[in-house]
Amino acid sequence: MADILPATNETTQPGPTSTAIPAADLAAAAAPKHSKEQIVTPFDVSGGVDETGKAVVIDYDKLIDTFGSRRIDAALLERFEKVTGHKPHRMLRRGLVFSHRDVGLLLDKYEKGIPFFLYTGRGPSSDSMHVGHTVPFEFTRYLQEAFNVPLVIMLTDDEKFFHSAKLTLEDCHRFALQNAADIIAIGFDPNKTFMFIDTDFVDGGSGVAFNYNVRVMGKRTTINQIKGTFGFGDSNNIAEFGFPAMQSAAAFATSYPFIFGEDKKRVAKIPCLIPCAIDQDPYFRQCRDNAEKMKYVKPAIIHSVFLPSLRGAETKMSASDTDSSIYLSDTDKQIKRKIGVCFSGGQETREMHRELGGRTDIDIPYQYLRFFLEDDTELERIRVAYEKGEMETSEIKAICTKELTVYVSAFRDRRKAVTEETVKHFLTPRHLDYTGNPFPAIQNSKQTEIETLEKRLAELRATQ
Amino acid sequence: MADILPATNETTQPGPTSTAIPAADLAAAAAPKHSKEQIVTPFDVSGGVDETGKAVVIDYDKLIDTFGSRRIDAALLERFEKVTGHKPHRMLRRGLVFSHRDVGLLLDKYEKGIPFFLYTGRGPSSDSMHVGHTVPFEFTRYLQEAFNVPLVIMLTDDEKFFHSAKLTLEDCHRFALQNAADIIAIGFDPNKTFMFIDTDFVDGGSGVAFNYNVRVMGKRTTINQIKGTFGFGDSNNIAEFGFPAMQSAAAFATSYPFIFGEDKKRVAKIPCLIPCAIDQDPYFRQCRDNAEKMKYVKPAIIHSVFLPSLRGAETKMSASDTDSSIYLSDTDKQIKRKIGVCFSGGQETREMHRELGGRTDIDIPYQYLRFFLEDDTELERIRVAYEKGEMETSEIKAICTKELTVYVSAFRDRRKAVTEETVKHFLTPRHLDYTGNPFPAIQNSKQTEIETLEKRLAELRATQ
Numbered sequence: 001m002a003d004i005l006p007a008t009n010e011t012t013q014p015g016p017t018s019t020a021i022p023a024a025d026l027a028a029a030a031a032p033k034h035s036k037e038q039i040v041t042p043f044d045v046s047g048g049v050d051e052t053g054k055a056v057v058i059d060y061d062k063l064i065d066t067f068g069s070r071r072i073d074a075a076l077l078e079r080f081e082k083v084t085g086h087k088p089h090r091m092l093r094r095g096l097v098f099s100h101r102d103v104g105l106l107l108d109k110y111e112k113g114i115p116f117f118l119y120t121g122r123g124p125s126s127d128s129m130h131v132g133h134t135v136p137f138e139f140t141r142y143l144q145e146a147f148n149v150p151l152v153i154m155l156t157d158d159e160k161f162f163h164s165a166k167l168t169l170e171d172c173h174r175f176a177l178q179n180a181a182d183i184i185a186i187g188f189d190p191n192k193t194f195m196f197i198d199t200d201f202v203d204g205g206s207g208v209a210f211n212y213n214v215r216v217m218g219k220r221t222t223i224n225q226i227k228g229t230f231g232f233g234d235s236n237n238i239a240e241f242g243f244p245a246m247q248s249a250a251a252f253a254t255s256y257p258f259i260f261g262e263d264k265k266r267v268a269k270i271p272c273l274i275p276c277a278i279d280q281d282p283y284f285r286q287c288r289d290n291a292e293k294m295k296y297v298k299p300a301i302i303h304s305v306f307l308p309s310l311r312g313a314e315t316k317m318s319a320s321d322t323d324s325s326i327y328l329s330d331t332d333k334q335i336k337r338k339i340g341v342c343f344s345g346g347q348e349t350r351e352m353h354r355e356l357g358g359r360t361d362i363d364i365p366y367q368y369l370r371f372f373l374e375d376d377t378e379l380e381r382i383r384v385a386y387e388k389g390e391m392e393t394s395e396i397k398a399i400c401t402k403e404l405t406v407y408v409s410a411f412r413d414r415r416k417a418v419t420e421e422t423v424k425h426f427l428t429p430r431h432l433d434y435t436g437n438p439f440p441a442i443q444n445s446k447q448t449e450i451e452t453l454e455k456r457l458a459e460l461r462a463t464q
Numbered sequence: 465m466a467d468i469l470p471a472t473n474e475t476t477q478p479g480p481t482s483t484a485i486p487a488a489d490l491a492a493a494a495a496p497k498h499s500k501e502q503i504v505t506p507f508d509v510s511g512g513v514d515e516t517g518k519a520v521v522i523d524y525d526k527l528i529d530t531f532g533s534r535r536i537d538a539a540l541l542e543r544f545e546k547v548t549g550h551k552p553h554r555m556l557r558r559g560l561v562f563s564h565r566d567v568g569l570l571l572d573k574y575e576k577g578i579p580f581f582l583y584t585g586r587g588p589s590s591d592s593m594h595v596g597h598t599v600p601f602e603f604t605r606y607l608q609e610a611f612n613v614p615l616v617i618m619l620t621d622d623e624k625f626f627h628s629a630k631l632t633l634e635d636c637h638r639f640a641l642q643n644a645a646d647i648i649a650i651g652f653d654p655n656k657t658f659m660f661i662d663t664d665f666v667d668g669g670s671g672v673a674f675n676y677n678v679r680v681m682g683k684r685t686t687i688n689q690i691k692g693t694f695g696f697g698d699s700n701n702i703a704e705f706g707f708p709a710m711q712s713a714a715a716f717a718t719s720y721p722f723i724f725g726e727d728k729k730r731v732a733k734i735p736c737l738i739p740c741a742i743d744q745d746p747y748f749r750q751c752r753d754n755a756e757k758m759k760y761v762k763p764a765i766i767h768s769v770f771l772p773s774l775r776g777a778e779t780k781m782s783a784s785d786t787d788s789s790i791y792l793s794d795t796d797k798q799i800k801r802k803i804g805v806c807f808s809g810g811q812e813t814r815e816m817h818r819e820l821g822g823r824t825d826i827d828i829p830y831q832y833l834r835f836f837l838e839d840d841t842e843l844e845r846i847r848v849a850y851e852k853g854e855m856e857t858s859e860i861k862a863i864c865t866k867e868l869t870v871y872v873s874a875f876r877d878r879r880k881a882v883t884e885e886t887v888k889h890f891l892t893p894r895h896l897d898y899t900g901n902p903f904p905a906i907q908n909s910k911q912t913e914i915e916t917l918e919k920r921l922a923e924l925r926a927t928q
Contacts, residue, residue: 158679169679199676212663215622215633218703223687226702238690239682242706 038062040279041230043163045306047314055314057362060098060278060305067281069099069303076104083107083437086146091139091304094370099278101288102300106273110147113440116271117259118143119251119299121154122183124175125164129182130325131404132307132317134411135371137186139304140275144192150259150432151188153195154250155180162239173199180423182328185415188426191433194259195426198246206429209257213249213294220290221245229282247280248287251299258429261459272299277306308367310342328415332405339365339401345386346393357389358396365393365400372403431460502526504743505694507627509770511778519778521826524562524742524769531745533563533767540568547571547901550610555603555768558834563742565752566764570737574611579900580735581723582607583715583763585618586647588639589628593646594789595868596771596781598875599835601650603768604739608656614723614896615652617659618714619644626703637663644887646792649879652890655897658723659890662710670893673721677713677758684754685709693746711744712751715763722893725923736763741770741780772831774806792879796869803829803865809850810857821853822860829857829864836867895924 036049038058047058064071072095077088080103091097106116120140122133144151157172164172176197183195201207226232226241253260253270260267274284284301291298306316309324317325326338345363347353360366360383373379382399385391500513502522511522528535536559541552544567555561570580584604586597608615621636628636640661647659665671690696690705717724717734724731738748748765755762770780773788781789790802809827811817824830824847837843846863849855 161679162683169676199679200672208664212633215625215663215703218706219626219701221702223696223698223700223702223705227698232687234687234691236687237683238685238687238702238705238709239679241687241702242682245702 042279042282043230045279045316055312057308057313058306058315063278064099067099067278067285069101069281069301072098072100072103072302076100079104079107083111084146086142089139089142090374090376091135091371093376095305096135096371097139097275097302097304099303100301101284102298103273103302106271106300109271110437111440113437114271115149115434115436116147116273116300117149117253118147118151119154119272119274120151120276121156121247121250122179123156123160124172124179125160125167127175127178128327128329129179130317130327131372131407132325134186134328135307136275136277136304137183141187143273143275143302144189148435148438149192150434151193152250152256152259153183153188153193153426154247155195155197156243156247158198158239159243159247162237162243169199173197177423180426181418182415184418184422184426185411187414190422190425193426194256194429194432196429197427200427206258210249210255213252213255214245216294217248217287217290218242218245220293221286225286225289229286244283244286247283248290251284251287252291252294252296254296256429259432263455263459266455268296271297274299274301276301276303278303279306307371308364310338310364312343312364313362313367326404326408328408328411330408332409335404335408336401339368339397339404342397344393344397346396347389350392353392354389358386358391358393360387363396365396368400369396369403372407373399505746506743507694509743509780519776521772521777522770522779527742528563531563531742531749533565533745533765536562536564536567536766540564543568543571547575548610550606553603553606553610554838554840555599555835557840559769560599560835561603561739561766561768563767564765565748566762567737567766570735570764573735574901577901578735579613579898580611580737580764581613581717581720582611582615583618583736583738584615584740585620585711585714586643587620587624588636588643589624589631591639591642592791592793593643594781594791595836595872596789598650598792599771600739600741600768601647605651607737607739607766608653612899612902613656614898615657616714616720616723617647617652617657617890618711619659619661620707620711622662622703623707623711626701626707633663637661641887644890645882646879648882648886648890649875651878654886654889657890658720658893658896660893661891664891670722674713674719677716677719678709680758681712681751681754682706682709684757685750689750689753693750708747708750711747712754715748715751716755716758716760718760720893723896727919727923730919732760735761738763738765740765740767742767743770771835772828774802774828776807776828777826777831790868790872792872792875794872796873799868799872800865803832803861803868806861808857808861810860811853814856817856818853822850822855822857824851827860829860832864833860833867836871837863 038048038056039046040058040063045058047056050056061071063069072092077092080086080088080092089097110116118140120136122129122137140151143149155176157169157176160172160175161167161169180195180197184190196207201210221244223241226244230244232240249255251272251274253267253272254264257267260270274280276284281301281303284299288298309315309317309321310326311321311324315324323338326335330338342364343362345359345361345366347356347358358366363386366383366386369379369382373382382391382396386396502512502520503510504522504527509522511520514520525535527533536556541556544550544552544556553561574580582604584600586593586601604615607613619640621633621640624636624639625631625633644659644661648654660671665674685708687705690708694708696704713719715736715738717731717736718728721731724734738744740748745765745767748763752762773779773781773785774790775785775788779788787802790799794802806828807826809823809825809830811820811822822830827850830847830850833843833846837846846855846860850860
């Protein structure tokens with residue numbers, strides 16, 4: 001499969017060397033059969049180790065097999081573009097958003113004018129977010145625009161507290177507020193986005209419906225299931241075992257009566273699409289297992305890969321390792337220094353590089369450009385030139401530095417505009433404005449539509 | 465030990481037969497060494513079985529040993545009377561409230577004028593409560609009066625849902641509202657009592673502090689601990705494992721800033737006294753284990769025995785076995801019928817009864833009189849007459865019927881006066897009015913007292 005999926009306008013050919021494969025395919029070729037298993041859970045992400053003791057990159061194809069999700073193929077992207085009228089996001093085009101569950105079904109419904117909502121989240125483990133954290137959020141923002149649907153963002157301060165040996169709940173709550181401002185600055189629509197912090201979503205009575213769903217989900221989940229899904233043991237705490245019910249309950253429209261109305265039977269059928277990094281999949285597998293028994297529609301999921309660490313593509317950026325990450329708070333100078341020393345796929349000497357060419361599959365600047373450079377033609381030009389040895393390491397690093405500097409400084413400007421009031425607005429349970437699909441391909445019968453609208457109007461008037 | 469503890473004004477001698485021992489001592493004599501173990505957990509209560517296959521009554525002395533609590537002795541009752549100025553409740557005098565943790569320490573503090581609060585609760589498993597349910601509440605009402613302190617009553621609708629195969633959360637919530645009205649009708653002071661339903665205590669923002677404590681407690685409790693304490697296994701659900709943190713968190717004054725104020729450091733030192741049936745002890749053992757690590761004062765506990773089933777003293781009344789219980793909704797006629805056929809300690813024939821006398825230790829009417837007849841002299845007269853065979857079974861049943869009819873009909877009248885508004889008032893998070901000890905034996909230094917009062921006043925004014 002090519003670096004850029006053929007579903008986009010710019011179709012490309014596979015590069016001249018066999019190493020020109022997308023991140024999603026990197027390890028499939030690299031990992032030998034007797035390698036130590038990779039680990040991808042919400043609590044631990046690392047590629048395997050081969051028999052020579054060398055760390056290998058994460059094998060995303062293998063994750064699709066293990067998790068039982070489906071690869072996003074050209075046909076799905078074509079359908080996505082047809083239904084939304086939007087060109088697939090660069091992360092979709094490049095296989096960085098690579099796997100899904102039931103997105104086809106969701107597109108079918110959207111096409112018919114059935115509304116849905118987006119849900120994603122963040123575990124606030126520190127007050128500073130890095131560019132790796134923004135990857136699923138950038139993609140989510142794009143989905144919100146493409147579909148014109150409401151979005152719920154959950155900040156799991158309690159989860160981070162449950163799993164940390166040193167953080168207090170107050171720490172995590174403070175981080176959540178700071179992260180909220182950062183997330184808002186990514187550019188979410190204030191009229192279509194509701195954000196909540198777990199420990200605060202008991203405020204103003206608005207959390208009653210959500211906490212109801214948490215309890216019903218918790219009752220349906222056994223200790224055995226959590227052990228099987230997350231690998232916890234009997235020395236883990238009960239809050240860690242209990243938390244998955246919370247992350248699951250947030251995927252049901254009935255948790256948000258202030259957005260979707262009080263008619264639980266109708267709201268139970270509103271589907272959810274969850275954009276998230278692949279490590280969050282275990283939570284939602286569990287959620288999907290129980291959803292139908294609870295008479296709720298199963299959420300659809302769309303998975304992204306991890307932005308690799310500056311230290312190399314074997315693992316993801318880590319908030320606790322400052323030299324592995326570019327922070328949203330980094331200065332231009334810091335970004336330049338970090339990219340300057342990051343892991344390179346170039347050859348040892350200029351001569352060797354000219355002769356053998358660079359390895360884009362392990363070259364961090366090239367990998368970052370796949371995430372952040374919008375222009376497909378330019379990206380392809382860079383890939384070809386670097387692999388042929390025509391482009392030097394210093395050049396590709398300069399291009400990457402420029403792109404990331406532009407990205408982070410634009411973020412910085414938007415971040416300055418986010419006030420305490422802005423954060424408060426996003427955190428306030430309220431009705432959201434969204435159109436959904438403005439031109440559904442198949443209308444409901446007029447009578448059904450009139451009934452639905454009348455019902456909804458009556459609800460809205462009653463709560464005015 | 466005599467039926468009536470010598471700490472009261474009416475001291476009595478042991479009865480003429482060796483069977484005249486209090487409920488708390490019943491099984492100590494009766495249970496042979498090789499008997500099948502009794503079970504007393506929040507989820508299962510039954511006496512053991514002896515080697516002949518005969519059910520034996522619950523051995524409360526053994527529970528004190530197993531649970532590691534302390535017997536309430538005459539010295540403690542004497543101190544209780546001295547400190548509160550109130551004659552010990554008949555259940556205290558008769559060993560029906562028989563065991564405790566740290567009540568001595570609590571009395572020391574109360575004597576010095578340090579305030580505390582009472583906390584008890586109910587699991588709403590059905591819409592009808594029986595007289596067995598009112599036992600700990602009757603005693604709690606007495607404590608509220610004797611100490612003049614705030615009381616918190618928790619209705620655990622979620623707990624009952626988590627553990628039930630058939631009840632929905634809506635069922636349990638409905639039961640909670642109905643039970644709330646019944647509990648109010650027992651006679652709690654509306655100015656000193658706050659009652660909450662678990663799934664609603666996320667309303668109006670008032671549940672934030674409580675839910676904070678739930679999370680911190682949950683983090684401190686491992687799966688191993690819950691297994692050890694409650695005997696759950698891996699096929700139990702995560703909500704069952706999680707719930708004990710909720711019941712524990714309710715024992716901390718910091719969970720109720722609207723009652724005690726926002727100064728967390730000060731409020732963390734306000735102790736709690738939990739009156740409850742002995743089967744709830746495992747929850748609070750766990751709570752006490754973690755309290756100090758959370759920098760909260762350990763709650764004190766005071767345990768009551770169970771009101772025996774109409775079918776016999778081997779087990780407690782059960783809400784699911786209508787012939788085992790007298791309901792608060794029973795008519796006078798139903799009460800008469802039920803007492804008429806309940807388990808008797810009388811002899812088979814009138815002649816045998818006159819010769820051998822009745823056995824008060826297993827006679828249900830006598831046992832009920834110990835719970836409900838206030839007059840110690842009259843109770844002692846009945847015991848002596850019945851054991852001597854001078855009083856017949858029909859007579860003691862008639863006395864018991866009369867007492868229970870008076871009790872239930874008085875309840876019925878009070879229950880009629882409880883409106884939806886009354887329930888709403890009790891369920892509203894609000895400031896409570898209480899004096900605590902009006903005449904503390906040891907005053908704080910004037911300066912400390914002035915500082916405390918000024919601080920509290922400032923708090924109250926700030927939230928006005």
